[in-house]
Amino acid sequence: MHRPRKEMIAETRAKLIGAARQAFGTLGYAEASMDDFTASAGLTRGALYHHFGDKKGLLQAVIAEIDAEMAARLKVVSAKPDNLWQGFVDECTAYIEMALEPEIQRIVLRDGPAVLGDPSQWPSQSTCIRSMTESLQRLSDEGTILAVDPEAAARLVSGASLHAAQWIANSNDPEATSKKAVKAFKVLLEGLLNRTGKLHQPDRPSAMQPEVDRSPA
Amino acid sequence: MHRPRKEMIAETRAKLIGAARQAFGTLGYAEASMDDFTASAGLTRGALYHHFGDKKGLLQAVIAEIDAEMAARLKVVSAKPDNLWQGFVDECTAYIEMALEPEIQRIVLRDGPAVLGDPSQWPSQSTCIRSMTESLQRLSDEGTILAVDPEAAARLVSGASLHAAQWIANSNDPEATSKKAVKAFKVLLEGLLNRTGKLHQPDRPSAMQPEVDRSPA
């Protein structure tokens, strides 16, 4: 019943992905030498080409792993509040906070699109978008927001979030920038709200947290 | 009177930038061989290294050229209507349309960030952002929009625009996708509008088609 073989293989894959993730995240995709980071995993490029085909294939695997983690985090965050709108707002906030992480910025937001093409084509990125889309669909059904295409709104909101995050992360004063960005973001999001009377809002819908409140520079 | 020297130099630079722009736009930065596209310009890499230092320097120059063109187009578009809000909306629309162009997508939106780092740090990208920021500042002074930080709003709106454009450009049905995206975009933008009475609007500020469409899906 011992299957050391399959386990060893999975371990090899994991080691390669881990080493590549580290190298891509710090040096960037182009500067990361396959010889170097396979060696740091105690392997050679032979293993890499066997499992992933080429360098791009490895990047795909790394991004898939990161994106799975992101989607899981978003699911948890958005499901926590009983208020749907609050859940959506929390989801957006979590999205921004994730996009502040250097590893995600570098691998997913910059190198990924350059090497693999537009993210809207990836199966991975769709995961996060789908999560937001579902939240918006429910809000639309509920009558909390206006009748817009949920996927379209999700993509616009995620685009705004990502750019806000990049702006904040690279700002001289991330704290102040974050405050300004979140405030403007909140105003924009309110554009989605259904303002024709208080039709179907089961709770106060405009309860976005006042700040992203990330750690100081 | 004849300064053929300076003219030749400028011509060489222009030829290099043009050839690189062509190669970067079609093959992408990484796949574009310096030997190949310098040869296509009737030159060698010697000229390139002399004028631009390295491949990244050339990419910077190419992006600067493209961005200057984009900024000029935006200026024209936003200044045309006498209504400030309409000018801003037109500017956003033009921004999306530019982001649909494959050359801009590839060079400015994908390879640029990967090679040169976050665009919010570039002097170039700031040009477009500054244009939008100024429009929003005027709208804010006018009282047409709520009091939000103009640069923050500009970055959010541009982020949403860029993502919308990428989504549209890579969609199976760009026509339908565009309609959905633009509609949702308008709804989001309306979040910026000042709805507390008709305070300071010198003209009808909501000249954007008022088809907010509060009908259910």
Place this chain on the structure above:
DNA sequence: CAATTGGCATACGAAGCGTATGTTAATAGG
């Protein structure tokens, strides 16, 4: 008209990627 600067080409070295070819170890079948 000589000297020097600078625009650009050529030549060289160093990585890095991808492939082709081993080598070893684990499964499958008899």
Place this chain on the structure above:
DNA sequence: CCTATTAACATACGCTTCGTATGCCAATTG
């Protein structure tokens, strides 16, 4: 239990590409 085949990896090679160091020629300058 023994063999044959497959699969997981390593090794070795060639090709491309980048960056630099060097050289040449024309144009400016005094």
